[in-house]
Amino acid sequence: MNRLDTKQIMEIIPHRHPFLLIDQIEDYEPGQYAVGYKCVTYREDFFAGHFPGEPVMPGVLIVEALAQVGAVAILSMPEHKGKIAFFGGIQKCRFKGMVRPGDKLRLETKIIKQKGPYGVGDAVATVDGKVVASGELSFMVG
Template identity: 70%
Template structure:
């Protein structure tokens, strides 16, 4: 199953400039999601990271992986309208830099769920080459009422 940016925004609450997925290329609700982010010179973070050598911050690669995982979790009917929050990042490793012009592929597979807490195995690649990986712990929660 593929999703457009508009369809992604119907599932997760992130919006520009913090929505870090352009499309979902593959989706198995509750199991895994593969997202795509086309990295451009116009990304707001490049203004300060680093003006002399543009590099996507590793923490934003982790966030993009988490957003892919959130799409997998929140696309399940029983989680519609809920939030997915970070519970932890374990074993994060960065193997290469991500620069303007790269197409970042973001794959997160849900490997464990117990109640509202789960773990995703996440990896980011550019042209098939691993650039980052981690185990992401998440918590599914209902949004607070204003």
């Protein structure tokens, strides 16, 4: 297994606090897949307004976390070192559960297509083995 801590993740992708949404990578294969985690705490900035008294992680941030994990898979390839992976689109996205403070969000993105700088990742987010979000994320490396 190829593990990465936060410092190592920041050597691969350009995201920083407060927008770095992954805490660790459990395993990855450059250009193939990455599996990471976000440990969701009550102290996340977005919980102040989403929603007061009923904290729920915004779905768009779950998708962004999945994209960041996919970016680790793509940008860890030697030919993409120092580049940025930009969103190209989101297809077949579904939200099936809520993410709350105290949850450990498992994020897995498999690269299913890649041609030149363009590609698509199949992404699934789970909490305690239950799918909370899934979709296909397209990207462009620039």
